[in-house]
Amino acid sequence: TLTYVEPLRDIFASLFFASIGMLIDPVFLWKNLELILGLVALAFIGKFLIITPLVKLFRYPLKTALIAGFGLAQIGEFSFVLASEGQALGLVSRQIYLLILGTTAVTLVLTPFVLRLVPIVFDWLESMPWLKPYLSGEGKPLEVAEELPIKDHIVVCGYGRVGKNLVKLLQQHDLPVVVIDQSERRIQELREAGVPYVYGNCVSFYVLETAMVSQAKGMAIALPDPMSIRLCLKRALELSPDLDVVVRATSDKNIEVLYQLGAREVVQPEFEASLEMATYILNAVGFSSVVVQREMQEIRNRHYLDLRPEQSASQVSRHLRQATQDLNNRWYALPETSPLIGMTLEEADMRYLTGVSLMAIRRANGEEIDYPDASTKLEKGDRLLVVGSDEEFAALEEFAVGRAAVPGDNSACQWVIVNADCPVLGKTLADLHIREKYGVQVQSMRRDGKFIRFPNGKMELQAQDQLLLCGSLTSLNQIEQLFAPLNSQLLSVPVVKASEAEALKDYLPMDSVID
Template sequence: MQEDFRLIVDLVLVLAVAAGGGLLAALCRQPVLLGYLLGGMVVGPAGLGLIKELVQVETLAQFGVAFLLFALGVEFSFAELKKVQAIALGGGGLQIALTILVTVLVCGVAGAWEILPAKGVFLGSILSLSSTAVVLKCLMERNETASSHGQVMLGILVVQDLALGLMLAVLPALDQPPQLIGIAVVTALLRIGLFAAGAVAAGIWLIPPLLRLLARTESKELFLLGVVALCLGIALLTEHLGLSIEMGAFVAGLMISEVEYADQTLTYVEPLRDIFATLFFAAIGMLIDPVFLWQNLELILGLVALVFVGKFAIVMPLVMLFRYPLKTALIAGLGLAQIGEFSFVLASEGRSLGLVSRPVYLLILGTTAVTLVLTPFVLRLVPKLLELPWLKKFIEGQDLPLEISANTPQQNHVVVCGYGQVGKNLVRLLQERDRPVVVIDQSESRIQQVREAGVPYVYGNAASLHVLEKAGVERAKSLAIALPDPMSSRLCLKRALELSPDLDVVVRATKDKDIELLYQLGAREVVQPEFEASLELASHLLTQIGLAPISIQQEMQQIRNHHYLELRPERTAAQVSRELQQATQDLNSRWYALPAGSPLTGMTLEEADLRYLTGVSLMAIKRANGQEVDYPNAKTMLEKGDRLLLVGEAEELAALEELAQSEATVPEANAACHWLMVAADSPAIGQTLGDLDIRRRFGIQVQAIRRDGKFLRFPDGNMALRAGDRLLLCGGYLAMTQLQKLLAVTSSPLSSVPVVKAIEAEALREYLPLDSWRE
């Protein structure tokens, strides 16, 4: 076969097996680059040996590295880095330095390297990088890119990506004799400095006019050709200067990243990048010997464990050092514990420079591949790990406010969780009307903005009971949740209602699929920004065509009252069920079988009022006939044989169980239930429920007590009352009023409480359902 034609056959074969391996990996929900590696292993010399022109294929694969790093440079966002610049620059830089230092020390103690510290620095550089692709994919699947731990991980990953260019530039200097390494590194850094200065000048004065000229031609082909020539030309220039092609490609991308045509450039280059990157990873796979990996499987698994434990032990304390909560530090530590895909680039370059032998190179590739496979599983297990009782208790104990302003209001204020753009607007509107407000945020940069604005604040995690307590949620008039990620919003809502069950809570839903979930968890109002924009646009257009403004407002409000149901995309029952299961797995949830003969059987959810009485939220019902009711409404009736998907704390779930098993009394249909708070000057403080004898004297049952954020179910007569206790009382309205005087509640009178309105006429009770008193 002719040599040129043989190369074409080899390229087609490599791309075909890479596509097959990528498809297999995607079906197994694994990173597709693992499929590319597998495809390369199958057709490579250590596999079936089908590739004959290996050198030529590897040469073409270098284009993949160049385009990978070029696209990485174009995607690099200094704006994103600025959001978490402290942890990104400080923590990311320290993480890389500490990983390299620890690796050098371990290699020195083990005597694993002939020349130190050069080769130890090389290995540490490989280990210091984590996988941007895998971590970002996992965060996007869970809608956690805007969460605290998501921002921390992405910030550190951005710095790691930036450091890759520096590593590639310094790497050739590590191949020098020990006595000359210092001089070689300094020389390389000087070259980088001079090259960077030239790149900055070109990025300001040469690149923008060139891209504008190419764009003016309105020719996609010409624009793409110019960009590719620019990328490869700068890459060849850096090679000529004694740096690496990879470094040049990365800098070329950075030069374009701040130009207005950056997005257009990335759109055009991405297909080329994907094809040649596939070729690169497949070429790496061709160098892997599966027999060698199998023979050294125990060693590779040991190295994997060492990498996970070591990187976790470095990242977690660093995140906590920058004043992030323990939970954020744990998730970030586990999420960044793998070795990244760009480590393949470093390893390949080091192999060509002779920094590692072939067996060590294969061990690096095998260890990297296994960590990439394990990372999605580790991140999926994190929520279950955080629910372990001992760890959960420890985390909650550590999740304390970092700082509280001196002027925090204590009564009838509005708590705003999240000081992004929505939170800022809310605070400004409230302050313009002289309403007391408290902001909760855990971003240092945003808290600094709050300080400068003179707004009362609590610096901490809004999903923490301790932080919500310090913000005075139990004494607040309302709570607005404008947090960036769905998980934090759910936890904040759930825990705020644990402290104050009758609190008026409005939540921003980032995704339309979260709307029903938030309502089910107890939100009074859920706002979805995209749907609200649709309603405002429609209102304007309908007004312009002559419809009456009042009728338009009524129609728009009706859509809101129906939870935007008319605007939401159609979902199958299976899709809704899957989304519900995924959302509740991050909360404390379990399925509970309704016992035979339960007093709840035959009651509607409006009558049972489970969340109000026990604190649990009912998310779904599985009927005995196999039917599943997701997000049941107030009119849904509980039936014999039902299985209930419940969300709540252990005490709340236990309270529901007692209620369902007739171990606690279900309030009668004509009884009002209300939460009352024991005032600091109440004469009942220190007295037990038995001493007060509330049930006999007033005909009122104490269903539960909220104390220090805990739900004390169906307390016995030995329970002594404390100031600040919230009592869930069920009974007649007149008796409730008398008991309110006894407890000397200093909050609003019963008739003005927003959740439970007084019913003036006794006769109305038999006609109005319980929930209508709470609207």
């Protein structure tokens, strides 16, 4: 029925606005231009000042409230109907009627342009340090469950149908779970079910920190909004670069974007339904279940490419631009003398060491590689489309020119935690002379939900600070003396090449070596 009705709806909507246009008197608009512009400003400002606080009152983030305020600031088209009836009943004079028509029409015309300007305004406001925390979704949790797992738990973002079923299955296997959601109704369901929760926005660093993402064993993102999914994934991996994250893709077009941002596994519900149905039918007609399962897993490993519709290079490129336009992105020209030239993306490990996500490469000959894989080599003259924060872009520039630690044959990086009883507590990084004495570089720091690339030497170390130390394996072993109480607190040692595993065994306990 909807298929038949929708074209008629579009026709009547067009007819409605065309008829409104015919009612407007251009001469009247021109003669009363100043008055109408004043009424337009009054309507925009007045409705914005009413709607924004109301949305904020319902505990939505400030950015959401502002977008709602701008988006609903125009006068609705129903006012045409009311004004017509008012004139027919003698309640509204002809002049007032024409003023209402003119003002409403102008607000409707201006609204799309205002909404296009909103992201530019937000970018400008977020450049101000004192405003950025309020606009970037970094709100504090509104409420936290009393008993929250703090280690080796699973974080589930979103408690809709998918999230609810996922939590149920995890609990059946006695796995500790923490759910993040910002819907009061769903939080009430979590309270009644006795499920640990954090009430807040999943894209907030503070909310993710409260859910102890850095200590979690895994994370599942089942949000309905593609933009929130991408931001949540990016920020969770900034807090815990080795976190095992599985993401539900809302459409097949988002699959590669999510993999490129660092998701370990991306699940597309429609494709999964097809695979499960095919598995059942193939098993029913006599195919070996082992062979069928292997084939289905190969399709998953290829990111559902066998099921996705064919797209031209221009279509893929256009979608990539659309997917990254709401993220902070830029094209970065790789310096001609960069030590990264000739390295594969797996060897460079840019996302882990700088935080940026590489989405595309444009070669010097004009060739463009969208969603490059780990085996892609960086070449002289490459321009990189990267997504990240301003701090991460600065880190990439340091990294690309060799001023930051670059993976080599005998180097690695590891995270350490500053405990309350650590002898370096209260000292500045400059006091420790880590680079001069040990040849080890402090590449990054995590503190209070913030990810700081190349921290200033004047920063004093505080309890629970996490430092990313990069250098030779021998130097990293020696520097453990500085962080003596932290021997049991090493978080991870990423091994760039498999051949380094044997070397690592000489310096670290066997259970610390990543296979």
